[in-house]
Structures are given as C-alpha cells and as structure tokens.
Amino acid sequence: MSTLRTLFLSPRVTATGHAFADAARRRGARVETLRDWRVPPQWRAAPAASLYSGPLFADAVARELGLGLLEAPQDWLARLPYELTLRKVEFTTIAQARALRRPAFVKPPNDKSFPARVYRDGSGLPGSDAVDGTEPVLVSDIVTFAAEYRLFVRDGEVRTGSRYATGGDLDVVPLERDARRSEVLAFAERLAGTGLPSAVVVDVGLIESAGWAVVEANAAWASGHYACDADTALDVVLHAARPEGEFGTADRRFLRHTPAVVRD
Incomplete structure (x- = not known):
C-alpha cells in the first residue's frame, strides 16, 4: 500500500485477523481492535483506515470510519453463464x-x-x-466439489490462493504447492469481464466428471485466508476496504450499502 493505514479489527479477532494484524505491523501500519460495536470518537472518519471483520460488524462501524467496502453484486453468481457454474x-x-x-x-x-x-x-x-x-x-442445484480453492483477486489477477477443502472436508494447502495450481489459474482467467470489483475473493472448485466451476464470490475484507500468503492477501483487503473517497467510478457501483448508525 502506498499510504500506511490503520487496520481496524472487530472485537472477535479470528486467526486470519491475527495474521493480517501481524502483516500490517510488519509494514509499519497501526492495528486497532475495536472493543465493542461502536467507533471511539478519536477514530471516526480516520484519514487512512481499513477494516477486517464480518459483514454485520462492518455495517455497524464502516460509516463512522468513513470506509467504502467492495463486494460482488448479490446476483453475480446467478448471472454467470452455465459453463462457469456447471449448475x-x-x-x-x-x-x-x-x-x-x-x-x-x-x-x-x-x-x-x-x-x-x-x-x-x-x-x-x-x-x-x-x-x-x-x-x-x-x-x-446440488453439486459435489472434489476440491475447492480460495483466490484473493486484485484487478482481475489472482494475487494469492489456497486449497481449503477436498471432498467437502477441510484440507488447507497453499495454491503453489497444489498439483492443480495451473488448472485453477487457467479457470480464474475465464472470470475476467464477468462484473467483479477490483478487489474480491473468489472461490472455485472442481466438480468430479464435470469440470471447473465457480463456488461463490466473497468480500475480501470478510474472508478467511486459509493458507494464502497473509501479506499478499492483506494488500487485497486494504484495496477492498478503504476511505470511500478513494474509489473511482468503476468501483463505486460495487460499494456495499452500509446503514447509517444512530447512537444514543
């Protein structure tokens, strides 16, 4: 990131939250864990904020932090052609x-x-x-994925990835150590131009006897990183959750609608 940001975390810090916090500190950024579902006055509209949290917590604090949050359109998966979903x-x-x-x-x-x-x-x-x-x-429709992968995507390019399941069971391996890496990346290239924001997480998988298919898209600022490289994944998160005024025209249509929070 070009500007050091303050990375805010929710009160319930996950393993991914800890990994991103460590990655942020390594590059000299500040990390703050919010202790409840409100933003202290000194952090409201922080000039260089980012956020890693679940959607409900993000809805509670994003406006006060002055953040825009990228996410895929809700109907994105349904609008994909059959050859990309196989269902x-x-x-x-x-x-x-x-x-x-x-x-x-x-x-x-x-x-x-x-x-x-x-x-x-x-x-x-x-x-x-x-x-x-x-x-x-x-x-x-119900399908069975033989293997599933998480991809942190920035500007249409897979920046880091991880296998996270085999046969429906948790099975975490960095993408670079997976035998199907080249197949995963080749399929990911087919998603260019399908209407995704510039920073997003996409899960893809192999359906036995059918081929590669999209599982779903997820907001980078709310996704677990499994065995993805934490530093690289953090770059995608920081691009997906940043001050709202930094987003250009192409991304503004992908900003999550966060409700205004009325405080006592």
Missing part, C-alpha cells in the same frame, strides 16, 4: 424460496443471516419471524 443458480427472495418443493443449496449472497447449506425443501428455511421475506438468496 443452475437462481437469484430470488427467501419468501419465494420457501415455496421450493425440491432439495437445493440455499445461501444469502453476501451475508450470513442464515446457514448456507442444502435444504430438503423450502419449508426448512428460516421463517418470517426470523428473516424478512425480502431477504435475497441464491438457490443452486
């Missing part, structure tokens, strides 16, 4: 998904408002007492 993916609302009468994989696009998993049918989804019916969801 049908529909972007809809949870109210409509509750009418499903078949098994499907259902998830919130960019948040964790309910568990992302295979549901036997729509009756298993959270009810209206738990989740508003207008909540957007992605409904996917």
Whole structure:
C-alpha cells in the first residue's frame, strides 16, 4: 500500500485477523481492535483506515470510519453463464424460496443471516419471524466439489490462493504447492469481464466428471485466508476496504450499502 493505514479489527479477532494484524505491523501500519460495536470518537472518519471483520460488524462501524467496502453484486453468481457454474443458480427472495418443493443449496449472497447449506425443501428455511421475506438468496442445484480453492483477486489477477477443502472436508494447502495450481489459474482467467470489483475473493472448485466451476464470490475484507500468503492477501483487503473517497467510478457501483448508525 502506498499510504500506511490503520487496520481496524472487530472485537472477535479470528486467526486470519491475527495474521493480517501481524502483516500490517510488519509494514509499519497501526492495528486497532475495536472493543465493542461502536467507533471511539478519536477514530471516526480516520484519514487512512481499513477494516477486517464480518459483514454485520462492518455495517455497524464502516460509516463512522468513513470506509467504502467492495463486494460482488448479490446476483453475480446467478448471472454467470452455465459453463462457469456447471449448475443452475437462481437469484430470488427467501419468501419465494420457501415455496421450493425440491432439495437445493440455499445461501444469502453476501451475508450470513442464515446457514448456507442444502435444504430438503423450502419449508426448512428460516421463517418470517426470523428473516424478512425480502431477504435475497441464491438457490443452486446440488453439486459435489472434489476440491475447492480460495483466490484473493486484485484487478482481475489472482494475487494469492489456497486449497481449503477436498471432498467437502477441510484440507488447507497453499495454491503453489497444489498439483492443480495451473488448472485453477487457467479457470480464474475465464472470470475476467464477468462484473467483479477490483478487489474480491473468489472461490472455485472442481466438480468430479464435470469440470471447473465457480463456488461463490466473497468480500475480501470478510474472508478467511486459509493458507494464502497473509501479506499478499492483506494488500487485497486494504484495496477492498478503504476511505470511500478513494474509489473511482468503476468501483463505486460495487460499494456495499452500509446503514447509517444512530447512537444514543
């Protein structure tokens, strides 16, 4: 990064948060852990801030930190051509998904408002007492990934990557040590021009007897790094979560809508 930033972390610091904090300190940046879901007055609209946290915490503090947060469009996965997903993916609302009468994989696009998993049918989804019916969801055909990979992407280029699962089980290995590295990178090149922000995390995987497919896209500022190089992944995070005024026209349409927080 050209300007040393203060990296803010949520009160619940994960292993990735610790790795990014260490990487930030190595380059002389400041690291601050926010102790509750509010920003102390001295840090509000900090001139060179960044953030690593989950989406709910980001919504609570991003405005006061003066941050813009890049994320993929909620319907990005559903808009991809079949040859990049190898399954049908529909972007809809949870109210409509509750009418499903078949098994499907259902998830919130960019948040964790309910568990992302295979549901036997729509009756298993959270009810209206738990989740508003207008909540957007992605409904996917069920597929089995033989291997899955996390890629930190900046300006369309994979900067660092990691395998994170084999056969659905956690199996973490740096991408450079994985036998399928060249296949992963070749598939990632096919995602150019699909409508992603300049800094994002993309998960891809190999479907046995079918080929390579996109698993999902994630916000870099909220993604675990697995065995990715922490210093390189941090560069992507710092580009994805930075003062809102730094974003150019091309990226502004990818900024997360963060609500205004009313304090007592």
